[in-house]
Every structure is written in structure tokens, then in C-alpha cells.
Amino acid sequence: MSQPHQSMRLADYRPPAYTITDVDLTFELEDHQTRVTAVSQVVRQGETQAVLELDGEHLTLLALTVDGEDKTPEQQTDTALVLTDLPEQFELKVVTEIDPANNTALEGLYKSDGTFCTQCEAQGFRRITYFLDRPDVMAKYSVKVIADKHKYPSLLSNGNLVERGDLDDGRHWVRWQDPFAKPCYLFALVAGDFDCLTDRYTTGSGREVALELYVDKGNRHRGYHALASLKKAMQWDEQVYGLEYDLGVYMVVAVDFFNMGAMENKGLNIFNAKFVLADAESATDDDYFNIESVIAHEYFHNWTGNRVTCRDWFQLSLKEGLTVFRDQQFSADMASPALVRIKQARVIREHQFAEDAGPMAHPIRPEEVMEMNNFYSVTVYDKGAEVIRMLQRLLGQGGFRKGMDLYFERHDGQAVTCDDFVQAMADANGVDLEQFKRWYSQSGTPQVTVQSEYDAKHQQLILTLSQHTPPTQDQADKQPLPIPFGVELVDEHGSRSEVLSLSESEQRFCFDHVASNPAIACLTGFSAPVKVKQTIADSDLIRIALKGQDDFVRWDACQTLFSQHIHQLAEDSSRNSSEQVSEALSELIAELLKSPPEDAALLAEMLMLPSFDTLSQQQDIVNVDGLLRARKLIVTRLAQEFATQWQQLVDERPKQDYAYTAEQANWRRLLDRAMFYLAHSELPEAETQLQQVYQDSDNMTQTLGVLTGCQQANLSLFDSLMSDFEQLWRKDSLVMDKWFSLHASRPQDDMAGQLESLMEHPMYSINNPNKVRAIWGPFAMRNPQAFHQADGRGYRLLTDYLLNLDSVNPQVASRLVTPLLAFKRFDLGRQQHMRQQLERLAEQATLSRDLYEKVTRALKG
Template sequence: MRDATPQTVYLKDYTPPDYLIDQVELVFELDEQRTLVRAGLDVRRNPDSRSASEALTLFGEELLLVGISLDGQALAAGDYTLSDEALTIHRVPGDRPFRIDIENIIDPQANTALEGLYLSSSMLCTQCEAQGFRKITWFLDRPDVMSRFTTKLIADKTQYPVLLSNGNKIGAGNLDGGRHWVAWQDPFAKPCYLFALVAGQLEYVADEFTTVSGRRIALEIFVEAHNVDKCGHAMQSLKNAMRWDEETYGLEYDLDLYMIVAVDHFNMGAMENKGLNVFNTKFVLARPDTATDSDYEHIEGVIGHEYFHNWSGNRVTCRDWFQLSLKEGFTVFRDQQFSGDRSSPAVKRIEDVNMLRTRQFAEDAGPLAHPIRPEAYIEINNFYTLTVYEKGAEVVRMLHTLLGAAGFRQGCDLYFKRHDGQAVTCEDFVKAMEDANGVELTQFRRWYSQAGTPVLEVEQAFDAGRLTLTVKQSCPPTPNQPEKLPLHVPIKLGFLAADGSPARFQYRGEFCEEATVSLTEAEQRFVFESLTEKPIVSLLRGFSAPVTLKIDRDPEELAFLLSYDSDTFNRWEAGQQLVSRIIFGLIADIQAGRTLTANPVLTEAFRAILADAGADLSYRALLLSLPDEGYLGGQMAVVDVEAIHQAREFVRLSLATALSAEFQRVYAEHHQDESGCFDASAVGRRRLKNACLSYLTALEKPDSYALAETQFRSARNMTDQIAALSAVVNSRNPTKADCLDSFYRQWQREALVVDKWFTLQATCHMPETFATVQSLMQHPAFDMKTPNRVRSLVGAFSQSNPLHFHARNGDGYRFLADRVIELNTLNPQIAARMVGGFAQWRRYDTDRQALMTRELRRIVETEHLSKDVYEIASKSLA
């Protein structure tokens, strides 16, 4: 077990820093195993400090102190105290600015946690968010201390010919012994979590962007030499994001240079360090034969996300880490807007909501539930969660819905103008929205402090042209919040007439076809008048609030909405609800031992979709999708993983059997080689034909086997090749082993493609999957020190394969616990994320509960357990 229980940090205990650091001068003498860091800090007492202490405490971890001085005078051992996590100078001037100079040594090669300065392949790079800078030198490592940085990098010129840091390059030169130096200066004050450096043997792709005011910005993407040909899409995505932010938010880039570096070893997706973004290669590198359409879309989205942070995160940053959603929720909303504008808004919205409801709602319903602004944490890295990011984005979206696009833009303009160069809070963001629009959002603020997913129960009554909707809201108790107050919930709605056309109505004296009502009470009635007949109600259009909606509908009404609803989200949602209703009926039949029968309502609804000639083919493909097994499990009081899988597969096979001719026809109509073409039509054709291929292979017939194998062998783009291989792997196709071997041989030098190969096998539903996963752990290409590879195998199996991870014998649980314990000493952040596979143990039967809690206790009792893993495992058990 742990040597000591880690301390909890509370929002209520926040106090301003006693000291501020105005200027930072850093000099690095870079070496894989022994990097010397010299830090010069210009410090002054904070006029807002609430403490009378004369001591200055700086944070630091895993640092070897060489020397320290105050105003040029070396300090003796008695002048300071050194601990594992801090350096305290006992007496510093309180009435004037002063200078602290520190020299220390760090070992990047030994830093497998990938925080601070570390080695990725042969490249040195940094990751300082949230608290990685304290692993570089002793510092006031908190986001409300904003400093101007000057950085000088010194290194062997052959080993590290490229030396990068934040801001603008201000000097460079050669030194004796084959070394050289480059100096950088960032003119903008920033928290140390936005500091970055990169050194290595890198090539770069260059371009430029002309801002709306006519300034020319140099753009550079740095990669290892063999990846230079995979940067074109990332560069164009950056330029698209820069233009979009100018047009949509009026925000212009502020430096003369914008750099991106792609690294293999990275705990997150990317990092918005000022002027020098460090990216996981997964979100930079793309070529039609190595990246899928989804990869291309995700790259553009993540490139946009990190660029948008230049204002929503960098120019205006967080006062403390409890405010993390201030920058992340806001920026996720912005990147969702951007991606929707760049592709299909309907498809983007559905994909975002699908992920939210499948994964974030589960987080809300478990022991790790927390508000988007948490009240406490042990390890801040554990709060880079779906709640903070995705639910945080939904809260921002609700403000956009309530205020309208123009009002929201006014609020953003005021926010950036009022707080540029400051470290602020979520309250400051909401206050700017209020002040810019002359509205009052006191009740809305509860979204920031209340955990859990609200439930809306709707009843309807129609009489003489008047429809009354009675809406009740509630929220299940969550850890530390047994009682919940009513929230301010925007509900966008419309009505459909019997012929499927929009039904006009009167609400609050105005005639309209769509309205947004504000639910603010625990129970509230909304009255709509001037209706000529009882309409079909379309509620929560565009998923206008992150809630669970309960309203009685029969299958025929759901099928009607699936056919006619003009709201693209609700049309898809009706299909999902229809399929879910049928699947849960089949689950009941399975549990009761009854014979399973297909539902003709669903078959005819899908037949209509396949016959539809709508232009948005990607949207049609989504309409043909079945609910994820994880999403279905989240709606059960006790998850029955085998019955869910059996029922869902029965539906898939029934549809494939009944609509085989239609699936074959649509596949043939859209099967063409458009490799390298990424317009909406080409992407849609690939999505639709590959959805059809998936259904056809469910038939387990020789002609469907041949169809999948032929596409696999002939595909010239990764989208078609991986879709075909997935169809082969998730069937009894006799060519499966040969196809897998062929794919690996073809792509073994492309790490990101090999990740796909691992994931495909880890998420397979066929019986031999767990044995395959165990054998892949011994594969030469598997490396526990590479986060992408761990996520592709261990993470994919435990988080995306409920059938086999939750096997009754507990093998999946033991496997995951063993990997967590192994990762704990290598990379605590990744280890903690893997523990999440156990978080929902209370949702399962008693036997599985016992097996999962046993593994959680084994993890908690591990010696020298990191606080990252301890927090997640102990809270899961609590």
C-alpha cells in the first residue's frame, strides 16, 4: 500500500500566491541523461497576498539541486529547506523585487511519466500541463502566476540540430565542442504550464498565413524525416482554423511564428503551449493510405482546438486548476463549431452527443462523478475528464442556445476584452455573458457546481388546439451531493403534423415552428396554442441540454419521427430509441428463455433509410447505426453484457437478412475508388458503403466473406482497408489470419497504423479475443512505455469490449489490474486512466462486483502507489 495517504486539495482553500514572478530566464544545457537547468527568477511580493510570511516556497520534484542564490549571494544550507516536493527559502525581501537563481540537474531519459522534460525516441520534449514544470526547475507552479519567459537552449549540434521554445527566435550561434545555441523570447506573460521546448533531429514543413489585418504569420510543422509527407492536412487544418477564428470570433493570432511538433510519446492528444504546440503524432500525421476519414476529421478538430486555445486558455487563462473547464469546455465547444462548419454539422453533433452519452453519462453515474468545476482533487491530472471537457462544452453550448449566436458572441467579445492577460474563473466567464446581454444567469451557474446527469420526465395533454407539456426535472445523488437543486435547462422543441410537415403553434403570443423554452423549476408546465390537431412532439432538438429525456412513445411514433423529423439530431435519436426499445425487449426474452423474433417496424424504417436519396450520405450512414453496447448497458439497472451483445447481434443479423438486397445495392452504388478525395460526398460514400458491408458480413456467407476480402486486398485508402479488415476480423471468415498478417507486414513501419491493428483485435467480439489480447502483449511491436500503444491494446480491450472484458471468469479484470500495477511505476497518468475500466463495478451482478472490487483492492494495496492511481482506485472503491 502507499507510504502515506496523499493530501486533498480543495477549491475553498484557494488563496492568491504570496509572490509573483515577472520575468524568467532559462538556460538549458541539454543531454539525454544529465540536463543542466539554470533558472533566473525576478520575484516580487504579491500585493494581494493574505500571508505575512517572509518565506518563499517553490515547487519541485525529481530535481538535483546544484546551487541557489538570492540577489547574487549564494545561499547556505541553513537558508533554505529542501523536500521531495518543494524548496523553501526562509527569508526573502518583502518590500522590493528580488532575484532568485537556481541550478539543477534532471534526467530526461529516466522520465517515463512523460511530465516535464523527457525523451521521446531520440527527441527531447516537454509536457508541463498541469504540473510538469516543477519537474524542470523549482518554481511557483500554479496557473495564476504569469511570467514572461526568455529561454536559451544549448546542445550538441549533430544530435539536436533543431532547438525550439516559445515565442520568437531572438538569437543563435555555434559553440566549441560541436555545440550550438538558440535563444527564444515570448513577449506574452503566461503560466509555466504553457512553457515548452523541443530538441531533436527534425525536418519541417513551412507555410504562411496572412491575418485579417495583413500580418504574415510563419507556420512550421516539425516531424521526424520519414513523416514529412504526412503533414499537408495538418498544415491546411491550421490555416482553416486561423481563418475560422477570425471570421467567427474576431480573434487574430498574435505572434509572428506558429509551430507544431509531432512526438510519438505523449500522454494527451496535444498541448497548446504558447506558439509551440506539442502534439501526439496521432493528431498530426495523415496520408490517404495511412489515415482514415475519421483520422482526417480528428486531426483538423484537434489542430483547431489547440489553436483556439491561444485566446481561450492562453491570453485568458485559469486562476486555478479547479477552473479547468473555463478553458477546456469553452475550447471544446469552439472546436465542435469549427468541425461542424468544416464537415457535416448534423453528423458532428450526433458523434459528439453519442460519445457524451456513452462515456460521460457513465462517469456522471459512477463513483468518480464530479461537477465541471470540481470542489477537490488529490491529483489534478485525474480531472482531465470527459465531464470537464465534453460536459463543460455542453454547458457553454447551452449559453449559446439561451443567448443566441449574436448574444453569445457579444459575451465572448467582452470576456476577452475584460480579461486579456489575466488568470480568471468560470464565474468571470458567466459574468461577461450576463453583462454583455443584460441577463441574469444566477440559476444557470448551478451547472458548474452540481454533478450528475439530470433526468427530464415529460407528460403531454392536448385539448381544443392547446398542447400542455408538463416537465419534471431531477438528478440522481452523486458522491458528496445527495440532494440537487433545479437547474436552468434550455429545451428546444418543435411539433410535427400527421403528414410529417412542421406544425405551426403559438407560444407566449408569437407564432413559430420551433421554440426554446427554459425549464427552471422542479416541475413546470408549458402551453402551446393554435394547433389544428394533436401533434407529434420533437423535444430537445439538437440535444439542447445534456440530460436524459423520458417521454412515452410507441415504436410507430418513433418510426414516424425517424422518417419525418426536420431536426437531424432528433431524427437520428428517434432511430436510436426505436432500436434500443427493440433490443431491450429482446434482452427480456433472452433472460426469460423465450424465442427471439424480428420487429417489422424496424425493418421497414431501415428499408426507407436505404431507399432515401438524401444528399448527406454520412448522415444516412449514421441513421443505419445501432446503439453502442456500452450505451445500452448504461440504461440497465444491472448490466447483462451477454444478453446485450446477443440481442444487438440478433437485430444486426435480422436487418442484414431482411434487407440483404438493399444493402448490396447501396454498397454497389457507392463502392468506388476516391482515394485522396476528402470532400463531403466522397467521405459520405465511403461511410455509407462500409456501413452496408458491416451488415452484409453479419450473414456469414461465402459471398459476403469474398466481398470483404476483395475490398481489403484492393483498397488504396485506409478508410476502406480498415473497414474491410474489421468486417473480416469480426466474422468467421477463413482468411482472417492471413488478412491480419498481411496488414501488419504492409504497415509495420507506420506506428499509427499498427495501433489500429492492435485495436481492431482488442475490440473484436469473436470468442478467441482474450487469448489474442494476451498474445499481443508479447508482440515485438507492443511497448508499455508508449501511451498510444497501451491505449490501442489495453485501453481498447478494457473500455471498448464489454463482452470480453466483463467475462464471468474475471480474466479481463485480472489482466487490467496487472497492467495498471505495471504502468504505475512507468507512467502514473496512463495507469490512472486505465483504472477507469473498473469505475462502474456497482452496475454489474454480485459475482462481477466481487471480482472487480478484489482487483481494485489489489491495486490500492500496491506498494509505492502513485497518487494518480490511488485517487481513482480508492474513490472507485469508496
């Protein structure tokens, strides 16, 4: 029997003693007394005397029969039902009652904002009925839903609609059947009153698929981009991977109360509304991009996750890392490849490296978990995607496609492991990938040290690469990993690129016919999720930024130059004037601004200073005050020195009606950067100019660009513009999330009153994860000045809130505690304050398993 805080280990995995082949579910929907009848066909797979342990939480058991005969459980606890003395094959009927309206955790079946909705991944199905809630039990589902017809005209579930009818008491019913066996985490049900957009898609083999997009009443006009994105994704998957959709209907439902971004339930994707709804007035270019990406991600899961799924939850990256990689490929084909790759690298550097360095460090295939929700992490998802990308780089696009084809041929309809995936790649290409598998089992961030020797006489360059992965809290011993290490040699004659294969602790690589000592750019295309230790001169960084051929290393050279000078200023507290900033930075910016850019988005990224999160990952002990001061000095210097150029870019902004196109979006990104620096320029006319841009704006991207620039520069204009913004959008839930976030991330010392005021706003609700994340995410994760106050008041504010949130929604609370977990990386004073707050949490007798795991691991380490 599982205990509330007992860990699960991959090494303890055993196949289930019983499996379920078919399930017939009937839901009689009521706010507080929903009745669920589950009739399952059960088959024994283990020994004759095997017990059947069914998972269940927050359930009221009304009836239990085996082959029509009443059955008394051998044991019943808060989390399980145990049955013994069972035949080899039988029909199990379980009738339960649940309370969806009071299910604030938003797991299983819940009701929010007038809509019944499910979220069953990872272990939410056990909140619906007693069941074998594990991904290696795959069954075919038939689902009947009964509800009030007036309140809930749309009754949706997985698969195809096969029957419907009306009842005499004002209720109606539908029956859905899914012809594909699936684990229960992919089960979905939605009941509500929606606007529906419809379209059709013809597959490559000529089958017609009905597309249905369900949104809240009045939001129909905001659904067209999502629907167009779905059709693009369907076509792309056919062209790139030869994968067609397999049902007659594909449905997407947008809801406002949802813990995740979206969920890939077979044929019925449930989405957080922020990843569906968009129009020019209410959504930014980034919103449009994210909608296209997430719509594609969930669609791609139809094969990488649904048709082939995970054997157990330790294999989560099997579906998530692979599908993130696929949606990244798609996004790069739809938008600016350079911008997409830079975004991906930034996620790894700011968030995944931090996870590796903290108490929650784990491989992309974890060895041990207490609460599975805690391992829906940047390591499993984003580092998992980087591992897939390295595999593709190793095998080539053709070889990778051969491996994917063999993977589906072998495992369609099965629940499998990461090893099964890698083996299919190895077998399809006739290669040995045993060492490569270490990426799945070894945690931590490898550091590659680069040393060079140039022999002018023989025109030869020798690169010595050495790799070392520091111990992590979960693993002490590390082994060498196979690392594709892209390099570009840049000199006055041009550039030369090569991908080196680093697989040992140290290796030497020789380049012949190198006419002059080049600048050495590392990790072309961000070829591996590693840190690079390299001594490189400012002049070489500027050469790479201006003359390099690889867009990623050009951007990275700018980031490295900025980082080096920020760290130097941070360590020298005597330098408090922007005039003391190095001329090298001015030289770089001047050269970048000389001529119109070929890629405005890339230029915008090259002009952007590294974030506080990126900078803090480059220090063993984070110098909070020094980094904030140094970064501000450099921003001020660049803002004032190039004020004329920033003004010119703002004045010459394209005057055209908004459209989400790559060209327009790229120029708006550059405009954002110019407005940011203009706001910091201290020019007398800057506020007037920015106010005019705000008034002229016909799109949310430009509007938010003005607001963000004013906020970061702490201009008085910010308050008046935010007041106007609230009056315009106070009834729009998604747009108000942007308003909340801007207030919560405003850099100021004392945020207690501000946060309290935001939570008193009529649009705020602690039950709505989007609202919680819109306030507390930006405060704790994007507002270092306020959160990291030396007296610890920021840490106390977050902890006070988590103590309330944990009893409402443990999953969201667990994600928000993350900034406190890395307390050992800060100065002694801040360490003590953060530890005190973690100890406050640990002392709570009713702390959820989600928070308990993270807090105790942080305090133990």
C-alpha cells in the same frame, strides 16, 4: 507542505504570497544529466514574513542563490523547497539536474525516441526546476537551449527566435523570447532532428505569420493536411470571433511519445503524431477529421487559455470547455453539421453520463481534487462545452459574441475564474445568470420526464416537463437547473419546433393550433446534456425518424427504437432467434433504404445500432449477457433481411480516387455500415465480396471498414486479411496502432493469449502511450464480451497490466482503470470480481497518486 495523497480544495484557494514576473531559463541538454538554470525575478505579494514554497519533483538541487548570495532552504522535501527571510523583491537563481531519458511518466522534460520534449500541463514544470507551479503566476520567459548540433539541429521554445550560435565542442545554442506573460504550464521545449514544412499566413490586419510544422524524418508528405487545417482555423477565428494570432511564428511539432492528444503551449504546440500525420493510404476519414479538429482546438487556445488563462486548476473548464465548444463550431462549419452533433452527443451519452453515475462524479468546476491529471475528464471538457453551448443558445449568437468580446477586453493577460467568464456574458447582455452558474458547481445528469395531453376539441397540446438530478457520490442535494429543452412536434401535416425554457422542478407548456396529436421529438439539436424519460410508441419514433426536420432527433428516434427493442430482447432470454425481432425495426430500415439519401453520413448513423456503452447507460444494473445477445440478434435480423440492399450498396460504391471531401467521406461512412451488415449476413458470397473491396481499396477508411466488419462478425477472412495488413504496415507506428486495436477489440471469450502475443510484437512498447492505449483501451472499453467475462478473467488481465504500467506512466494507468470503477452497476458476480481487482490495486504500497485517488473513491462509495 503537500503530502503525496492529500486532497486540494477549491475553498482553500489563496493568491500566492509571491509572484514571478520574469524567468530566464538555460538548458544544457544531456540524456541523463540535463542541467537547468532558472533565474527568476520574484516579488512578494503577501505579508512581510511570508514563506516562499517552491514546487519540485525528481530534481537534484545543485545551487540556490538569492540576489547572488548562497541560500540554504528552510526545508526541503521530495515535493517542495521552502525559503524564508526574503526581501520584498529579489532575483532567485536555481540550478537543478534532471534525467530526461528515464522520465517514462512523460511529464516535465523527457527524452523519447531520440527527441527531447516537454509536457508541463497540469503540474509538469516542477519536474524541470523548483518553481511556483500554479497557473496564477504569469511571467515572461527567455529561454536558452544548448545541445549537440548533429543530433538536435532543431532547438525550439515559445515565442520568437532572437539569437543563435555555435560552440567549439560541436554544440549549438538558441535563445527564444516570449513577449507575453504566461503560466509555467504553457512552457515548451523541443530538441530533435525533423523534417519541416513551412507556409505563411496573412492576418486580417496584414501581418505575416510564419507557419512551421515539424515531423519525424520521412513523414513530410503526411503533414500537409495539418498545415492546411491550421490556416483554416486561423481564418475561421478571425471571421467568427475577430481574433488574430499575435506572434510572428506559429510552430507545431509531432511526437510519437505523448500522454495527451496535443498541447497548446504559446506559439509552440506539441502534438501526438496521430493528430498531425495523414495521407490517404495510412489515415482514415475520421483521422482527417480529428486532425483538423485538434489542430483547431490547440490554435483556438491561443486566446481561450493562453491570453486568458485559469486562476487555478479547478477552473480548467474555463479554457477547455470553451475551447472544445469553439472547435466543435469550427468542425460543424467544415464538415457535416449533423454528423458532428451526433458525435458530440454520443460522447456525452456513452462516457460523460457514465462519469456522472460513477465514483469520479464531479461538476465541470470540481470542488476537490487529489491528482489534477484525473480531472482532464469528459465532464470538464465535453459537458463543459455543452454548458457553453446552452449559454450561446440562451443569449443568441450575437449576444454570445458580445459576451466573448467583453471577456477578452476585461481579462486579456489575466488568470481568471469560470465566474468571471459568466459575469462577462451577463454584463454584456444585461441578464441575470445566477441560476445558470449551477451548471458549474452541480454534478450529475439531470433527467427530464415528459408527459403530454392532447385536446382534440381545442387543438391544444399540453407538455409537462419535470426535472430531477439523482444524488452523486460527491453531492447529495441537487437544485433545479436552467435547461433549454428543444422539442419538435411531428404530424402528418409537417413539423413545428420550439425551445422551451425549463428552470423549475416542474413546468407546463401549452401549444395552440395543433391540428392532430403529434409525435413529440425531444432535445432538438441535443439542446442540453440531460436524459429524457418519455413513453413513446414505435409508430411515433418511426414518424420522427422519417418526417422530422431536425437531423439530431431523426437519428435519436432510430437510436431510441433500437434501444427499446434491444432491452426487451435482453430481458426475455427465451427469444433466441433473429426471427423474433420486432417488425417495427424492419419497417424503419426498409423506409430508410428506399431512396438515395440527401446526407449519406446521416443515413449511416441512423442505420447504426446503439453501442454497448450507450445501452448500458440506460440500465441501473447492466445486463451484460442479455445486451450482447439481444444486440447480436437484431444485427443478424437486419443483416439477413436486407442482404440484397447491403450487397448493392457495396457493389455500387463510388469508384474514384480518394480525396478527403465531405461528399466522399459521407459515402464511405455509408459503405462502412453496409459492409458491417454484409459481414453478418451469412451469405455464401459475402466473404468473397468483402475480400474484393479490401483488394480494390486505395484508402485506409475502406480498408479498415472491411477489417472491422469481418472482425465484428468473426469471419475466418479476418485473420488472413490482418496478416496481409501487418506485412504491409509493420514498420509504420501509427498504422500499426490500428492493427493492435482491431486485435484487442475482437469479440471473443478468452483474450489472455491474444494480449500476450500483441505485447510481444516488436512494435509494442510499454513506454509509448499510443501503443498502450491501442491495446488496452479497446480491450477494456470496446470489447465487452472479452472484458466482462463472468468469471472475472478480463478484469484480472487489466489489473495485472496496470500494476506494471503504474510505475512507468501513472497518468495513462489512471485513465485505463476507468472501466473497473463502475463495478456497482453490474451483477453481483461481476461486482465481486471487479472489487477484488480494485482491492489488489489499493493494497500496493507504491501506488501512484493518480491511481490511488480513483481506486479509493470507487471502493469508498
